[in-house]
Amino acid sequence: MKLNYLKQKRILLVDDEPQLLDMVVSILKEEGFKNIRTAKNVKQALATAEEYSPELAILDVMLPDGDGFSLMEKLKTIADYPILFLTARGEDEDKLKGLGHGADDYIVKPFLPKELIFRLTAILRRSYKDDNPLVRLSDSEIDFERAEVFKDGEYIALTAKEHALLLALYRNTGRIVTIDALCEAAWGDNPFGYENSLMAHPSHSAKD
Amino acid sequence: MNSVPKLIGRFIGILFLSIFLLLVLNFFVLFFISINQSPSDSPYTIAKETANALYKTDNGYALDNATLTYLKNESIWAVLIGDNTKTILWHTDNLPNTIPEKYTLSDISSLTSGYIEGYPTYTGDTEDGLLVLGYPKNSYWKHLSPSWDYQFIVDLPRTFLVVLLCNVFLIFIIYIWTTGRLTKSINPIVQSIRNLAARKQVELPEKGVLSELFMNINQASQILKSQERELEKRETARVNWIASVSHDIRTPLSMVMGYAGQLEDSSNLTPEERRKALVILRQSEKMRNLINNLNLASKLEYNMQPINQKKVNIVALVRQVVVDFINDDIGNSYPIKWKTDDKLSSCIIQADEDLVKRAISNLIQNCINHNENGCTIYVSVHTTQSKCTITVEDDGIGTTAEYIEKLNRTTHYLIIDDATTEQRHGLGLLIVKQIIESHDGIMIIGHSRYAGFAVTLELPKE
Numbered sequence: 227m228k229l230n231y232l233k234q235k236r237i238l239l240v241d242d243e244p245q246l247l248d249m250v251v252s253i254l255k256e257e258g259f260k261n262i263r264t265a266k267n268v269k270q271a272l273a274t275a276e277e278y279s280p281e282l283a284i285l286d287v288m289l290p291d292g293d294g295f296s297l298m299e300k301l302k303t304i305a306d307y308p309i310l311f312l313t314a315r316g317e318d319e320d321k322l323k324g325l326g327h328g329a330d331d332y333i334v335k336p337f338l339p340k341e342l343i344f345r346l347t348a349i350l351r352r353s354y355k356d357d358n359p360l361v362r363l364s365d366s367e368i369d370f371e372r373a374e375v376f377k378d379g380e381y382i383a384l385t386a387k388e389h390a391l392l393l394a395l396y397r398n399t400g401r402i403v404t405i406d407a408l409c410e411a412a413w414g415d416n417p418f419g420y421e422n423s424l425m426a427h428p429s430h431s432a433k434d
Numbered sequence: 435m436n437s438v439p440k441l442i443g444r445f446i447g448i449l450f451l452s453i454f455l456l457l458v459l460n461f462f463v464l465f466f467i468s469i470n471q472s473p474s475d476s477p478y479t480i481a482k483e484t485a486n487a488l489y490k491t492d493n494g495y496a497l498d499n500a501t502l503t504y505l506k507n508e509s510i511w512a513v514l515i516g517d518n519t520k521t522i523l524w525h526t527d528n529l530p531n532t533i534p535e536k537y538t539l540s541d542i543s544s545l546t547s548g549y550i551e552g553y554p555t556y557t558g559d560t561e562d563g564l565l566v567l568g569y570p571k572n573s574y575w576k577h578l579s580p581s582w583d584y585q586f587i588v589d590l591p592r593t594f595l596v597v598l599l600c601n602v603f604l605i606f607i608i609y610i611w612t613t614g615r616l617t618k619s620i621n622p623i624v625q626s627i628r629n630l631a632a633r634k635q636v637e638l639p640e641k642g643v644l645s646e647l648f649m650n651i652n653q654a655s656q657i658l659k660s661q662e663r664e665l666e667k668r669e670t671a672r673v674n675w676i677a678s679v680s681h682d683i684r685t686p687l688s689m690v691m692g693y694a695g696q697l698e699d700s701s702n703l704t705p706e707e708r709r710k711a712l713v714i715l716r717q718s719e720k721m722r723n724l725i726n727n728l729n730l731a732s733k734l735e736y737n738m739q740p741i742n743q744k745k746v747n748i749v750a751l752v753r754q755v756v757v758d759f760i761n762d763d764i765g766n767s768y769p770i771k772w773k774t775d776d777k778l779s780s781c782i783i784q785a786d787e788d789l790v791k792r793a794i795s796n797l798i799q800n801c802i803n804h805n806e807n808g809c810t811i812y813v814s815v816h817t818t819q820s821k822c823t824i825t826v827e828d829d830g831i832g833t834t835a836e837y838i839e840k841l842n843r844t845t846h847y848l849i850i851d852d853a854t855t856e857q858r859h860g861l862g863l864l865i866v867k868q869i870i871e872s873h874d875g876i877m878i879i880g881h882s883r884y885a886g887f888a889v890t891l892e893l894p895k896e
Contacts, residue, residue, distance in 0.1 A: 243685055246689060249693060256696060256699075314682075335687070335688040336690070336691045336692075336718065337688060337691065338691055338715070339696055341762075401757075401761045402757045402760055404753045405750075406754065407754065
């Protein structure tokens with residue numbers, strides 16, 4: 227599966243620790259991300275955002291001239307794009323989640339490079355899925371925009387549930403997805419007791 | 435406010451019991467005294483006996499010696515008043531001079547019920563007249579008009595009962611009034627002691643009879659409050675200290691982990707160098723877990739960790755934790771086997787999702803930490819009528835029965851004994867215990883069916 231289009235995305239990285247900035251930049255570059263700008267504080271971040279129009283921002287929660295949450299609000303008034311928080315405040319996990327400030331995800335420091343990359347690509351894929359609605363598998367193609375699978379020369383229409391299930395699998399490419407997560411993807415926040423219904427759906431594979 | 439009415443009730447009981455006992459006692463004492471009055475010696479009887487003992491002789495009347503001696507000893511005089519003559523026919527030798535010779539009918543009537551010249555008199559019938567015994571002055575008191583309204587006598591039992599009831603009622607009213615006053619003054623004390631127990635601030639007005647007591651209670655409240663503040667300050671300082679240290683370690687550790695992770699993946703390095711990078715990465719992860727555990731443990735310890743309970747499907751939650759571990763297991767040296775019955779799809783409990791996730795993660799991480807050469811981890815969920823049971827076990831090196839016993843006994847992660855390194859070894863597990871206990875569950879550490887270490891968590895169902 228090609229993810230190169232995602233690696234072209236403009237990323238804004240804000241953290242007051244220059245060494246941490248260097249490290250994250252090196253992780254992202256190694257992974258193939260090309261367009262990265264960094265900022266050390268709120269002021270710089272706003273200036274960079276104005277001029278650079280990022281498509282995703284990674285923000286530290288504690289900055290020398292303000293906090294990440296209010297920075298996010300300001301950034302969102304300029305343009306709406308996904309925001310990922312990097313925080314050393316582990317105890318704020320719940321708060322962050324509960325606040326629903328509009329952040330797309332958060333990572334508590336310290337983190338593994340793989341964790342950062344996985345979360346980042348997941349957000350990018352989710353936010354910019356329209357850029358590549360076509361997923362090519364070994365013997366078939368899934369067109370998420372049209373909700374169709376192309377296999378053996380014919381188009382098979384997907385039901386809404388099938389579409390949701392395939393999308394959940396696609397977004398977790400290369401990882402195991404629990405039956406409960408699939409139920410939640412298809413049946414929403416109260417997925418209790420749908421396991422049998424899930425089993426009745428035709429099984430598809432979203433592996434590379 | 436139960437104790438005060440209970441106390442009053444008990445006192446009323448004691449009061450009535452005392453009154454009853456007093457009445458009974460009085461009755462018996464009175465009875466005993468009147469028995470001792472020896473009714474056989476009653477003047478009326480003596481007068482009758484003397485009248486019977488009087489006999490006629492040729493030259494008048496006479497008494498037998500025994501009766502005469504008795505009368506003499508008791509200083510009692512006797513006269514016989516003739517029926518027809520109304521004069522004295524016979525008398526004892528000790529008759530005082532003041533006693534008249536002749537009697538009218540009204541004299542007879544008054545001496546029968548009363549006195550002659552101050553001497554209490556008693557009469558007995560004889561064939562020829564009336565025998566009169568005169569007792570010494572002031573030896574008896576006689577009721578001169580012993581008559582009552584008949585209805586009064588008939589109503590006497592009822593009257594007695596009514597009076598008794600009135601008395602009891604009056605006593606009751608007096609008691610209620612006095613205890614009312616007492617409880618009114620005691621109530622603030624009771625209330626403030628209650629407040630002290632509930633850790634509330636107490637401030638009583640320091641006046642009145644009990645002002646000194648009020649002052650003491652106020653002082654106690656202030657002491658408690660300041661101690662509590664001091665304790666809270668210390669606890670907060672401790673939690674904040676741990677939080678800030680762990681915060682400050684996070685950023686440098688991010689860099690260690692970040693670069694080590696990159697090196698471990700780098701194709702420019704030799705396998706040996708990459709293995710070293712992996713060791714750095716693994717050790718950094720251990721440090722990360724330690725920081726997280728330490729921070730959470732200190733918060734749980736001082737109840738500063740909010741517990742947000744909601745409906746959670748524990749099967750799905752455990753499954754997700756397992757999958758996260760599988761997804762992140764880089765070297766695949768710790769395979770995890772899902773040993774739960776496929777038919778068991780849900781078990782709903784009230785729980786803080788993040789904390790329970792943390793507990794399960796800690797158990798799996800514990801298996802990984804203590805089996806450097808790898809092991810298989812088995813995770814299972816069972817349910818019974820009332821609880822969900824989660825078991826995490828491995829086929830690794832396990833531990834001794836003594837150490838398991840020790841882990842099961844330890845209640846506090848800050849308790850340090852001689853083997854401090856071993857104590858730290860159990861931090862992750864003790865957090866699990868704290869989390870499970872905050873969910874009203876229990877944690878049991880033991881040997882695994884697969885020859886390694888096993889931990890079972892039991893959580894009550896919703």
